[in-house]
Amino acid sequence: MVSPWKIGYCVVCVGIIVYGIWDYLSNFQKNKCLMTYMFEMPEYIQIPLGKRLKEKYPRYRLFIYGEGQYARKLESNRKVPVNGVPVLFIPGNAGSYRQARSLASVAHRRANDKRYSFHFNYYTIDFNEELSALFGGMLQSQTEFVHECVKKILSLYEYNKPSSVVLVGHSMGGMIARALFTLPEFEQSFVNTIITQATPHQAPVISLDRMIATYYNSVNNYWRTHSNTTLKHVTVISTGGGFRDVLVRNELTSLRGITDPDLSISTSTMSVPNAWVSTDHLCAVWCKQMVMLTKRAMFDIIDPATLQVTINTDERMNVFKHHFLSNPGTKKIPDYWKVEIQLYEEIPWVVKKEKTWEFAKKRVAEDYYYAVPMDQEGVNSFVAISNVDLQDWICICKLERNEERCKTCKSLSQKGKIIPTFDSYRKIIHIDYKDYPEMTHVVLIITAAPTQVEVMGDSYNKDYRHLSYKLPSVPDIVMTYPESVTKGVSVLTLYNDSLFYNLQLKGLDSVLRAYTAQLVPKHCTSKKDLHEGNMMSLHVPWSQEDVYSFSRVNEIGNLSIKLQSLASPMEDTNESVELRIYIDPTCSYQLKIIAAPTESLGQFIRFYGGLFPSFMLAILLMGLVFQLHQIRRERKCADIIEAISSFGAPYKILPVVVIFRFILNNESFEALITSFGLPQEDSRELTKSGLYSAALPLMLYIISLGVVNVHCYLLIMALHIFSKVAAVLFRWIPSLLFTFFEKIKVLLLTLAILTSCILCGSLGIIISYICFVIQLARLCHLTRVSNNGNIATKFNFGVTILLIFLWVVVLSFPASISWAKNLRYTFILLDDSNKLMSVLSVLSISCLIVLDNPISARESYLYLAPGVYVVNVLLLLYGMVSVYRIIYAVTSVLLGLAVTRIIYYLKNGQHIDIEQEKSD
Incomplete structure (x- = not known):
């Protein structure tokens, strides 16, 4: 009988997760992004890349975007007549080449409407919508293909030949853009501007694949090392989507510690001037507010002399800072700011001695100078808000003795900052009087306007x-x-x-x-x-x-x-x-x-949700350790829920982890570990982000303990229901046919092994998992019709193995999706970093299915149980952030179990007697 306290504890733990996920996925502002519309049909014209590249990259294609007459002009010529500024859009995880439409269409329309002397040529890549954020095997090939595309694009130009291509990357496309520079043959002058949208620069959202982790380390280490040398000509802009982006949290989009801060900008779309919207992961490519200001910035970085992107990094950074960080209230970056402003005598000079005042009219018939004295008693600061559509709208002056008004003033307009709402161009400025000890008046300039004007001022004491x-x-x-x-x-x-x-x-x-x-x-x-x-x-x-x-x-x-x-x-x-x-x-x-406690839970899931898998698996492994000891001593096995209750307490594992963590983080041991090429333990990554605390592992473990109990209960119930349904559906099958089914099971396991070795490791894992589920369903049926303790032990132990093996299935599943998506190109999944682990897992689980008596090799559990415990400690040290290492931990445990049984049966010359098992 389960105690009410335990039920309540499990409900609370699951409630924390459920409420956290609900808040994380739903509690944010509504989508305030405006749509971008088109007036002509978009067309994507494929650019031939040659036989060599087609054979090497059969899955990928390069297109140039066009619409209307421009598209027809591109299609009517065999040789693409391009003479604009080249921009290459790189899609991200499961992204489409069609996502370039919004930026490309706005650029095309703006160039035509404004009658610029230049225009942009937008190119876009088709990556076959591959899952590049979940399966790292294709990242290197995508990077190399982008390199070939950059070279191809530059070769298309005969007149006004550009020397560089602007790269725009969405999601993982931004990482690929930066990874180009790590290629030995890449000419680094080919790219000097990179704009990334919702790109996780700091680290993968979740490290499901060793190749993803390696790719990130290689790219980021290269940029850290070369930011001030070979990369000093490159400017990088990164925007995160804020709270609406539930796939890539804003912290990961930062370039902090990766690029030179003088050559890069990291911000959120919620903070970008004249946008102030949170964008979800896909909305980042079509949100009108962001598209418009991105295009304004791209038009502004064009050098009028060369009609190409300026090579002056300072000019580019000034433009990007204006549009992405601190817009003082002008639609376009000014060519220059006036140092001194002439104040005309015919314009009324209005002295505002009130500390707080407001000027608000639906329309203004004449100009005004509103002068605010700075020598008011008890005042040391001033704040003003104005929506006057004027570049130089505020200044500061010194009123000479015996003069009634200032004749000139010093402009402060460039220190203003635009504030919401969208397209209102309200500006705000804060002035500290101690910075201008010789000045006497702040002057706000109000010009005649047919639209509503509102200017407010407030003199105050800080x-x-x-x-x-x-x-x-x-x-x-x-x-x-x-x-x-x-x-x-x-x-x-x-x-x-x-x-x-x-x-x-x-x-x-x-x-x-x-x-x-x-x-x-x-x-x-x-x-x-x-x-x-x-x-x-x-x-x-x-x-x-x-x-x-x-x-x-x-x-x-x-x-x-x-x-x-x-x-x-x-x-x-x-x-x-x-x-x-x-x-x-x-x-x-x-x-x-x-x-806001529910928002705290949402924050918990946002920042720490990816750490739960390692703790949930660690609890299952603690239950396995208990079962191994129990089988060795008593020749029986409790179910996984009872095993976790007996040996899954946090004090039985976390203190050991803390001790080893302390040792590994000691400076002397750290140097020794580094010399052997071993990785740092995962808490270091969390510490760098300010996310780690001493209480974090305990908190995650306690919550995971309740969730795992519920998970185990639900899986056992599912097996019972499945076995009952199967018993009803297949009760007409003669008992003699079960021998035939056992042979089919062996054939399926053989197929799983061959599949994992030849085609796709994940596919073999799925086949073997299905076989294991069927076997456990049959054992579940036998436990109901028989009181045989050996069958109950097999079932209870098998459920634990199934729960542990489930994590391998989940973590390797993206590889099987990638394999299925590329079937028309190849039957073999290339660059599968988990191939060896997959083969070993399938071999191990096949042995455990065939040699399914856990009691037989119980003497070896004296050594195996401590081995599983050690693996568990290593898992909590090295698999907390690097989730892909869970596969290594599970595979080592399954391999240990399989080897002990194989050794026992080889040593004793025994084999499985299927008929005897059926009679039991």
Whole structure:
């Protein structure tokens, strides 16, 4: 009888996972991306690559994009008449060459409409929609094919011959773009600009394949080593999709520590000026806001003298910073900023002595200069918001004695920053008076306009607006439950005559902490028809991942307070996350901080979900160790649930792991390990990202323990149901035919071995797994009709092996999909890094199916059980992040079990007596 406490514990653990997955997959802002539309039919014209490349890469193709008359012109000529700027789109995991349409179409339309003297030629690659993020065997061939495409593209030009190709990579396509430079024969001057969309640069999303891990190490190590030498001419832009991208979290898209920060930009689409949207993984290629600003940036990096991409890296970086990081409020990057602005006497000079003021009109008939004195008592800072469509809209001046107004002023417009909403071109600027001790006035320039104009200013003292707040900790939330997660804590009352507040959030030092900031309007002194609305922004000082929330005047504003990445070590440990609030100065508000436990669970799944497989398998292996000891001592075997209850406690494995982890991370031992070429243990990777803590393994183990219990129970129930259904369906079969079925089983196992050796290792694993399931279903039926303890032992032990072997099936399954997708090209899966492990797994499981009596070799379990325990320790040290090593652990355990049985049967000259088993 299972205790209620254990049932409750399992329900809680499964609930944590289920609620976390639900929040992770659903709790984000709705898709605010606009669609990109076309006015002519898109066409993809294949470019012939020659017989050699066609034979070497039969699965891949190269296309050039066209539409309308341009496409017909391309098709009517055998030799492609290209004379524009070449851009190559590289699709990612399961990506299509047609994903280049949005960027290519907008570029084509913009060049025609604006009548530029140049245009872009968009090329796109068909990778047969291969699963490059799950199976690393094709990454090298894809990289080499892109190299051939770059050379082919440059050879197509006769006039205005370009020297480089712009690479745009989506998802894994971005990694392939960077991997080009690792090829020995690649001419590195062929590429000087790389734009990546939702590309996991730091590490694979999940390392299911050793070749993926090797590929990443090779590419990233090359870029770290050569960023300031052979790669100093290359600029790289990386954008992550924010919270909507549930496939690639934003932290992985960062180029931190990989590229030269002076030659690269890493940001989130949620932070990109005039976009401010979160994009899912596929939306990244067609989201209009991102497509438009990407194309503006690409048009701006063209050198008007050569009509090709400028070779000046500083110019390219200035353009990309303008469009992707800090746009001061201009649609196009200015050719220059005025140092000094002439102030005309005929324009009215309006002195605003009020500390907070607003200018709002539906249309403005004449120009104004609004002058704000800087010598007001108790004031040391100024903030202004303006939507005036003017490049130079704010300046600072020194009013001379006996003068009524300034004649010139120093421009500060380039220090402004555009803020939501989309296409409103509202700009904001913060001015610290101590930086300009000789100046007397801030001047805001308002020009005549037929559209609505709103300008607001606020002179304030930093001591009263720059505040600090310590976020409630977990004990605080528990103590004040349920108010902490329903009504929240009232942090601050924002009174009238205030435009801006800055709140430093202390304690937001973990990705697991999540809250909601709620801005509640209370009272307005006047009706606000012209006010744009309120804005909150979460500023993370160690990354370009600011998050914005916009709400109308009378609406409640909500902003999620949680991290997309955690820098470690931080550049400045005194820096804190800041909540910046911009409100209507004629209204009062209440700011609340509400604990968000479900979002914390979503963060837990987002950052740590990929670590669960190793802990779940470790618990199963602990159960196997108990069963091996029990069989050796008592000649019987408890079921896996009882075995885990008896020997699966965390204190029986984690302290040993902690000791070995301490030893491996010791400097002297680390040097010794490195000298032997052994890898570092996996917690080091988590530590670099700031994600590791001493309590993390225990937390993952405890949750996995409950989940594994439920998993085991469900699998056993499924086997019972399957065996009952099979017994009803096949009860008409004569008993003599079971001998024939046993021979078929041997044939299937032989087929699995041959398949894994010749065609695809994963395919053989699947066949042998099916055979194992059928055998266990038959044993399950025999346990119901017979009281034979030997059969019960076989079944219980077989269930454990099935659960362990299931992880090999799951982790190798992408390889079988890749094999199936490429059947029309080849029957053999090439570059299968798990081929040896697959063959050994199939051989081992075949032996365990045929030699299915675990009691026979029980004497050898005295040595095998400690061996499994050691494998388990190594698994938790080296397989936590590197999930592909799970296959090595499982294969070694299965191989050990198979070898012990083979040795026993060879030594004793015994064989399986099928008829005797049937009589039992």
